[in-house]
Amino acid sequence: MNKPERLRATDVAYSSIRQGLAAGRWPAGSHLRETELAAELGISRTPVREALRKLASEQLVQFEPHLGARVPGWSDRDLEEIFALRVELESFAAGRAALHASPGQVAVLRQLAQDIEHAAFGGAEPDYVRITELNNRFHRLIVAAAGNRRLDSLIATLIDIPLVVRTFARFDRQAMARSVSHHFDLVEAIAGGNADWAVAVMRAHIHAGRQVMLGTPAGGSAGQAD
Amino acid sequence: MNKPERLRATDVAYSSIRQGLAAGRWPAGSHLRETELAAELGISRTPVREALRKLASEQLVQFEPHLGARVPGWSDRDLEEIFALRVELESFAAGRAALHASPGQVAVLRQLAQDIEHAAFGGAEPDYVRITELNNRFHRLIVAAAGNRRLDSLIATLIDIPLVVRTFARFDRQAMARSVSHHFDLVEAIAGGNADWAVAVMRAHIHAGRQVMLGTPAGGSAGQAD
DNA sequence: TGGGACTATGATGTATACAATGCCTTCCGC
DNA sequence: GCGGAAGGCATTGTATACATCATAGTCCCA
Numbered sequence: 001m002n003k004p005e006r007l008r009a010t011d012v013a014y015s016s017i018r019q020g021l022a023a024g025r026w027p028a029g030s031h032l033r034e035t036e037l038a039a040e041l042g043i044s045r046t047p048v049r050e051a052l053r054k055l056a057s058e059q060l061v062q063f064e065p066h067l068g069a070r071v072p073g074w075s076d077r078d079l080e081e082i083f084a085l086r087v088e089l090e091s092f093a094a095g096r097a098a099l100h101a102s103p104g105q106v107a108v109l110r111q112l113a114q115d116i117e118h119a120a121f122g123g124a125e126p127d128y129v130r131i132t133e134l135n136n137r138f139h140r141l142i143v144a145a146a147g148n149r150r151l152d153s154l155i156a157t158l159i160d161i162p163l164v165v166r167t168f169a170r171f172d173r174q175a176m177a178r179s180v181s182h183h184f185d186l187v188e189a190i191a192g193g194n195a196d197w198a199v200a201v202m203r204a205h206i207h208a209g210r211q212v213m214l215g216t217p218a219g220g221s222a223g224q225a226d
Numbered sequence: 227m228n229k230p231e232r233l234r235a236t237d238v239a240y241s242s243i244r245q246g247l248a249a250g251r252w253p254a255g256s257h258l259r260e261t262e263l264a265a266e267l268g269i270s271r272t273p274v275r276e277a278l279r280k281l282a283s284e285q286l287v288q289f290e291p292h293l294g295a296r297v298p299g300w301s302d303r304d305l306e307e308i309f310a311l312r313v314e315l316e317s318f319a320a321g322r323a324a325l326h327a328s329p330g331q332v333a334v335l336r337q338l339a340q341d342i343e344h345a346a347f348g349g350a351e352p353d354y355v356r357i358t359e360l361n362n363r364f365h366r367l368i369v370a371a372a373g374n375r376r377l378d379s380l381i382a383t384l385i386d387i388p389l390v391v392r393t394f395a396r397f398d399r400q401a402m403a404r405s406v407s408h409h410f411d412l413v414e415a416i417a418g419g420n421a422d423w424a425v426a427v428m429r430a431h432i433h434a435g436r437q438v439m440l441g442t443p444a445g446g447s448a449g450q451a452d
Numbered sequence: 453t454g455g456g457a458c459t460a461t462g463a464t465g466t467a468t469a470c471a472a473t474g475c476c477t478t479c480c481g482c
Numbered sequence: 483g484c485g486g487a488a489g490g491c492a493t494t495g496t497a498t499a500c501a502t503c504a505t506a507g508t509c510c511c512a
Contacts, residue, residue, distance in 0.1 A: 008291060009466065033493070044467045049494090050279060057283035059379065065234060066473050066494055081374045088318045092310075148307045153285065154380050235496065259463070270497040275464090292464055292503050 013051035028073030083210040094202035095195040096146035113183040239277035254299030309436040320428035321421040322372035339409040
């Protein structure tokens with residue numbers, strides 16, 4: 001019955017390297033050598049190469065001809081650019097989700113919001129790993145509920161990247177509480193079909209996240225994403 | 227100083243296939259066989275394969291494991307999704323460009339707007355190929371002037387795709403004239419550093435383009451929150 | 453005659469060998 | 483001692499051989 005679910009070496013390499021990147025396994029600027037990775041994973045260079053090219057297309061590694069893949073360093077400017085795009089794309093997604101989300105999706109969103117709250121405040125210490133994963137699912141579900149299939153691939157990498165270098169551990173108790181309440185606001189706005197509300201909340205939510213991650217004010221002339 | 231710029235087989239394959247797609251060489255649903263393309267281009271499967279994967283990451287071909295690459299059919303829904311994203315991303319870009327564009331960039335934009343006008347109305351017949359290319363450069367330059375490097379890669383594929391299946395030949399004389407005037411509006415808004423104006427013009431410009439390409443009113447789901 | 457399994461075929465997935473490129477060291481000349 | 487050029491070495495780019503999978507056609511059996 002249960003077929004071996006043979007997975008391709010390319011996928012193994014891709015998820016393995018991606019996970020390593022997310023875990024900060026290689027310092028910024030590291031040279032990811034195809035031979036090394038292949039040997040480590042017990043496969044040949046070919047699938048490793050494909051995985052690296054795919055990661056490069058998502059800008060998770062930098063690629064230069066004849067030089068190979070390097071781990072990019074995430075500057076404040078990079079993060080500013082990413083947050084600026086997230087403000088636009090995710091607020092758009094939230095607005096569309098308010099119009100198109102199914103009752104089932106809304107129910108899952110509400111459950112996720114509750115789970116995030118529990119992971120943040122249910123124990124003595126926030127479970128940052130779980131928060132990250134749940135938050136990720138929450139945002140991705142809103143994007144999915146927007147019903148614009150192309151939006152998924154555009155946003156996918158933008159959501160993950162900031163958390164590679166800046167984690168939820170940067171959120172103090174108050175910032176975390178505000179973030180949690182944003183999620184409940186979003187659920188209500190989407191459940192009520194109020195696109196304008198959903199857009200506004202999401203814009204505010206991403207801006208707040210940016211503030212925590214980057215610290216500097218976004219409005220000033222100096223810290224702008226440009 | 228100008229080095230021979232040796233081009234890799236991968237790049238040859240990529241641009242060749244991409245060009246073929248843009249020219250409508252293969253009908254929607256066609257199976258792009260690696261062996262065939264390799265033989266035709268006089269290279270091996272390896273670089274062809276890499277090129278196809280890259281095109282797949284841009285969603286210019288569809289990829290399924292063990293089945294290979296297929297030419298996607300562009301449904302009205304696809305185009306709707308693309309235009310919806312262009313409205314968001316390019317208007318954002320226009321606003322940023324108004325704040326950050328250099329005088330040189332503004333000058334080039336103005337020249338491009340004039341060139342487009344000339345290509346459209348300078349001769350007996352509009353030069354659609356030239357219009358397409360100039361229009362492309364105009365929009366890309368605005369994106370570049372926005373100063374958000376990540377925006378480039380996000381928008382790149384969105385600008386090209388609609389023109390694969392729907393060309394400027396769909397613009398009648400009046401629609402073309404309006405499009406041309408939008409371009410001049412954009413130049414003025416950006417030259418004057420008026421971000422709000424630039425955003426508004428670009429939103430209107432993309433919506434107008436959508437109307438020509440798709441014909442149907444953008445109502446219903448598109449009545450989204452802005 | 454219909455249906456299911458098997459096999460033939462051709463495609464993609466992977467491994468490996470070879471070519472080309474870039475970098476670094478070393479050696480020569482000054 | 484310094485500068486530059488040449489060559490070796492490590493790495494990526496490409497080609498090719500082999501493995502695996504999907505599909506279609508055929509044959510056998512009920």
